[in-house]
Amino acid sequence: METMDEILEKIKVEYPELFTQVEKVVPFHGFLSSGALIGIHMLNIAKRVLDVKEGERIYVQSETYNCIPDPFQILESATTGNKRLRVHDTGKMAVIVNKQAPPGIASVKGVRIYLDPEKTKDYPKLHAWYMNTKKLRHEEVVPVLLEAGENVYSCEMVDIDVPVKKKKTIKLCQKCNESFIQRNNEVLCDACNDSQTETIQYE
Numbered sequence: 001m002e003t004m005d006e007i008l009e010k011i012k013v014e015y016p017e018l019f020t021q022v023e024k025v026v027p028f029h030g031f032l033s034s035g036a037l038i039g040i041h042m043l044n045i046a047k048r049v050l051d052v053k054e055g056e057r058i059y060v061q062s063e064t065y066n067c068i069p070d071p072f073q074i075l076e077s078a079t080t081g082n083k084r085l086r087v088h089d090t091g092k093m094a095v096i097v098n099k100q101a102p103p104g105i106a107s108v109k110g111v112r113i114y115l116d117p118e119k120t121k122d123y124p125k126l127h128a129w130y131m132n133t134k135k136l137r138h139e140e141v142v143p144v145l146l147e148a149g150e151n152v153y154s155c156e157m158v159d160i161d162v163p164v165k166k167k168k169t170i171k172l173c174q175k176c177n178e179s180f181i182q183r184n185n186e187v188l189c190d191a192c193n194d195s196q197t198e199t200i201q202y203e
Contacts, residue, residue: 035067046097116154
C-alpha cells in the first residue's frame with residue numbers, strides 16, 4: 001500500500017490541475033481524506049455543468065458535515081459565514097450547487113451531485129468503504145477515487161428558490177436578556193426556547 005506522501009506525489013505528476021486544488025485543501029482539512037477528494041470532484045463537476053466562470057459566486061448546500069464542504073470553502077470561498085455554504089445533514093454524500101442569481105430572479109437552476117452506489121459497485125474497494133462494509137484507510141481509497149475519476153458520480157438539475165432578503169430585526173430575549181435576530185415574532189431566542197433547543201453531540 002502506498003503512503004499518502006507517495007499518493008500526493010503521484011497526483012502531482014499525473015493530475016497536475018487536480019494537485020493545485022489538493023495542495024490548497026490539505027492544509028485546511030488536515031490531510032487528503034477520501035471525502036475531501038470527493039468534494040473536489042463534486043466541485044469540478046458542478047462548475048462544468050453550471051458553466052461557472054472565473055470570479056462567479058456559487059452557493060452550496062452540502063448534505064453532510066463530513067469532509068465534503070471543505071473544498072468549497074477553500075477553493076470557492078463558499079462559507080457559512082458569508083451564507084454561501086449551508087449544511088443540511090441528511091447523511092448523504094451529496095451537494096447541491098447553484099450560481100448567484102441575478103437581481104429580481106425568484107428561482108435558479110442548480111445541480112445536485114452525489115456519489116452513486118450503483119456506480120461505485122464497479123470499484124469494489126471504494127464500494128466497500130462507501131457502504132461501510134469494510135474498514136479501509138484513506139491510503140487505500142484515494143487511489144481508487146483517482147482511478148474512477150468522475151465515473152462514480154451522478155447529477156440531476158434542480159430548481160432552487162432564491163430567498164428574499166428580509167430586513168434584520170434585533171430583539172432582546174425576554175428570558176436571558178441577550179440580543180438575537182428575530183425571524184418571526186418570537187420573544188425568546190432559540191437558546192431559551194426549549195422547543196428549539198438542540199443537544200450538541202460530539203463524535
